Amino acid sequence: MWPFHLIDRLENASALDAVAARIKPVVEKATSNRTVTDALHGVWLGHPLHPVLVQVPVGAWTSAAVLDAVPAMRPAAGLLIGVGIAGAAPAIASGWTDWSQQDTQQQRTGVVHAIGNTIALTLYAGSLYARRRNRVGVGAALAYTGYAVAAASATIGGHLAYRQAAGPSHAVPHAEIAPADWTDIGALSDLPDGTPGSARLGEVDLLVVRRGQQVDVLVDRCSHASAPLHEGELVTERGRLCIACPWHGSVFDVQTGRAVHGPATAPQPALDVRVEDGRVRVRLPGLSLG
Ligand code: FES
Numbered sequence: 001m002w003p004f005h006l007i008d009r010l011e012n013a014s015a016l017d018a019v020a021a022r023i024k025p026v027v028e029k030a031t032s033n034r035t036v037t038d039a040l041h042g043v044w045l046g047h048p049l050h051p052v053l054v055q056v057p058v059g060a061w062t063s064a065a066v067l068d069a070v071p072a073m074r075p076a077a078g079l080l081i082g083v084g085i086a087g088a089a090p091a092i093a094s095g096w097t098d099w100s101q102q103d104t105q106q107q108r109t110g111v112v113h114a115i116g117n118t119i120a121l122t123l124y125a126g127s128l129y130a131r132r133r134n135r136v137g138v139g140a141a142l143a144y145t146g147y148a149v150a151a152a153s154a155t156i157g158g159h160l161a162y163r164q165a166a167g168p169s170h171a172v173p174h175a176e177i178a179p180a181d182w183t184d185i186g187a188l189s190d191l192p193d194g195t196p197g198s199a200r201l202g203e204v205d206l207l208v209v210r211r212g213q214q215v216d217v218l219v220d221r222c223s224h225a226s227a228p229l230h231e232g233e234l235v236t237e238r239g240r241l242c243i244a245c246p247w248h249g250s251v252f253d254v255q256t257g258r259a260v261h262g263p264a265t266a267p268q269p270a271l272d273v274r275v276e277d278g279r280v281r282v283r284l285p286g287l288s289l290g
Contacts, residue, residue: 004155007109007155007156007159007163008159008163010108010109010112010156010159011105011106011108011109011164012105012108013108014108016107016108016111016112017104017108019111020104020107020108020110020111023111024100024107027096027097027099027100028100030096031096031097031100034261037097037262037263038261038262040090040093040094040097040098041094041097041098041262041263041264041265042094042262042265043259043260043261043262043264043265045265046258046259046265046266046267047265047266048094048098048167048265049094049265050091050094050095050098051161051167053087053090053091053094054091054095054154054157056083056084056087056088056091057084057085057087057088057091057150058084058150058154059084060080060081060083060084060087061080061081061084061124061143061146061147061150062147063077063080064077064078064080064081064084064143064147065077065143065144065147067080068140068143068144071136074131074136074139074140075131077140077143078127078128078131078132078139081124081127081128081131081143082128084124085121085124085125085128088117088121092114092117095110095113095114095117096114097263098166098263099114101224101248101262101263102166103225105164106160106164106166109156109159109160109164110160110166112153112156113153113156113157113160115153116149116150116152116153116156117150117153119146119149119153120146120147120149120150120153121146122146123142123143123145123146123149124142124143124146126139126142127139127140127142127143127146130142168266169223169266170221170222170223170224170225170226171219171221171222171223171266171268171269172223172266172269174204174205174219174220174221174269175204175219175269175284177202177203177204178201178202178204178219178271178284179201179202179283180283180284181283182274182281182282182283183201183202183281183282183283184279184280184281185199185200185201185206185208185217185280185281185282186199186279186280187278187279187280188210188213188215188275188278188279188280189278191208191210191215191280192210193210193211193212194210194211194234195234196208196209196229196230196231196232196233196234196243197209197210197230198220198228198230199217199280201271201282201284204219204220205219205220205221205228205230206218206219206220206271206282207219207220207229207230207243207254207268208230208280209234209241209243209254211241213275215273215275215280216241216254216255216270216273217270217271217273217280217282218243218252218254218257218268218269218270218271219257219268219269219271219284222245222247222250222264222268223250223259223264223265223266223267223268224245224247224248224250224262224263224264224266225247225248227245227246227247227248228246229243229245229246229252229268231246232244232245232246233246234254235251237251237253237260237261238260240253240254240255240260241253241254241255242254242260245264248263248264249261249263250262250263250264252264252267252268255270256270257269257270269284271283271284271285272284272285
């Protein structure tokens with residue numbers, strides 16, 4: 001449907017790669033502190049932080065658009081526009097942090113999303129400036145233009161999150177097709193000891209981590225972007241044994257599946273494990289649909 005089919009073209013617009021290539025070193029330099037990037041990805045929240053933070057500018061600017069329609073309320077609209085501008089800063093920081101770990105096609109769309117947001121932000125800054133110079137009508141016109149640009153940019157952001165799957169857990173669809181019952185995945189003695197191994201549960205690939213008689217099993221496909229975790233490296237974080245993703249370095253606790261470091265924020269589904277008579281049996285608690 002017009003004009004939404006144009007959004008589909010963004011991800012294949014290779015001309016945007018040159019823009020992304022110029023931005024990427026700047027973003028990577030600004031996001032070199034892992035504690036900060038984990039916070040901006042939303043690891044502490046267990047969910048992506050960017051969609052949470054954008055509520056501030058979107059909500060403030062939507063409310064301002066309503067108040068600007070009532071001339072007597074335009075001073076209050078100016079206040080809300082200022083709140084939206086201030087709230088945009090952390091949303092921008094988290095957005096670029098997520099963007100830095102996305103694939104090429106996602107980054108193309110992300111660049112256009114960011115350009116749109118920058119234009120909207122500039123228009124709102126102009127609106128605030130005009131209001132301070134008592135040109136309230138001009139300020140309202142700039143704000144409405146900014147709102148239209150922000151809405152278009154949000155649509156592109158939605159395409160990035162949903163159509164291009166930059167936001168959802170890529171592990172959950174695998175977990176949902178796992179058998180519901182306890183299932184034998186092989187002999188304990190066949191599993192590598194102290195290094196990441198793999199197994200199959202129906203159609204689902206598993207990461208298997210064995211230390212002697214102790215076995216932990218996670219869905220193998222990384223929740224961030226589907227990397228095979230069994231090709232990653234075992235590491236110790238805060239005294240816990242973890243697996244580091246081979247693609248973008250997310251770190252997951254091998255017992256609980258919790259994301260310890262991003263860019264992943266969603267946990268890896270962890271399976272219940274039984275070792276009986278030298279055989280390893282697993283089931284996925286809660287998520288299995290049969
Ligand atoms: S696929 Fe990106 S961190 Fe695993």
